[in-house]
Amino acid sequence: MNEHAVPPVHAFDAAEREAVYRAISTRRDVRAHFTGQPVDDALLARLLAAAHHAPSVGYMQPWNFLVIRDAARREQVRELFLSARQEEARHIAGDRQALYRTTRLEGICESALNLCVTCDRGRAASSPLGRWHNPQMDLYSTVCAVQNFWLAARAEGVGVGWVSILDEAALKVLLGIPEHVAVVAYLCVGRVSAFAPRPDLEAQGWRRRLALTDLVMSERFGGDGEAVLKHEIGKLAG
Numbered sequence: 001m002n003e004h005a006v007p008p009v010h011a012f013d014a015a016e017r018e019a020v021y022r023a024i025s026t027r028r029d030v031r032a033h034f035t036g037q038p039v040d041d042a043l044l045a046r047l048l049a050a051a052h053h054a055p056s057v058g059y060m061q062p063w064n065f066l067v068i069r070d071a072a073r074r075e076q077v078r079e080l081f082l083s084a085r086q087e088e089a090r091h092i093a094g095d096r097q098a099l100y101r102t103t104r105l106e107g108i109c110e111s112a113l114n115l116c117v118t119c120d121r122g123r124a125a126s127s128p129l130g131r132w133h134n135p136q137m138d139l140y141s142t143v144c145a146v147q148n149f150w151l152a153a154r155a156e157g158v159g160v161g162w163v164s165i166l167d168e169a170a171l172k173v174l175l176g177i178p179e180h181v182a183v184v185a186y187l188c189v190g191r192v193s194a195f196a197p198r199p200d201l202e203a204q205g206w207r208r209r210l211a212l213t214d215l216v217m218s219e220r221f222g223g224d225g226e227a228v229l230k231h232e233i234g235k236l237a238g
């Protein structure tokens with residue numbers, strides 16, 4: 001179809017579409033580029049509202065957003081990170097040990113604030129719409145909220161870095177998170193000196209972006225039919 005001939009119904013205009021794709025493609029996981037400048041509360045409120053508009057299974061909205069600013073508490077979280085990284089390092093292949101140990105993997109203390117995004121696994125427990133066969137859907141919903149936050153932050157010029165190298169049980173004790181509430185994401189949030197043009201892990205040679213054409217299948221897992229679609233994907237490369 002010639003997209004110029006038939007105006008797309010309900011689509012954003014071209015500049016708005018471009019802005020959405022720009023936020024997606026230029027979003028980065030930020031570790032080393034935090035400036036320490038504060039994020040004002042009106043802006044943080046907008047980002048949290050974006051997160052809160054995420055889809056959720058059965059509309060259960062299982063998330064909570066725990067804002068952590070206290071420097072001493074953040075130091076304690078960083079201690080948890082350091083010991084978790086020691087443990088994780090033992091499971092990294094020998095030829096990657098040096099790279100792993102020198103790779104920056106958090107900005108807990110340098111960012112303006114930390115945000116712990118949790119999933120209340122007991123919320124809406126009496127009516128598990130969409131969760132009866134797949135109880136993990138509440139966790140997936142919370143991840144959607146994280147991604148909304150991350151993209152809105154990029155549009156606002158705010159960096160976000162996700163720290164998963166933490167012992168969840170220890171973090172829950174430190175932050176007073178109840179037993180039935182899961183930690184989904186621990187985020188470092190703040191103004192940045194730069195958004196890197198590509199993922200840090202790619203720039204450091206850890207892994208490369210996979211070719212999208214190799215990941216798209218048709219009809220059954222492994223099915224390799226969609227030649228026209230793959231041709232269109234190939235045209236987007238870059």
Ligand SMILES: Cc1cc2nc3c(=O)[nH]c(=O)nc-3n(C[C@H](O)[C@H](O)[C@H](O)COP(=O)(O)O)c2cc1C
Pocket residue numbers: 027028029030031104105106161162163164165198199200201202
């Ligand atoms: C679930 C999840 C956990 C992550 N955990 C960490 C982490 O512990 N430390 C870190 O530096 N980056 C972490 N990241 C960021 C990824 O390394 C990053 O998204 C990936 O390298 C691609 O880079 P980009 O986000 O800049 O595109 C995590 C990302 C996700 C989605």
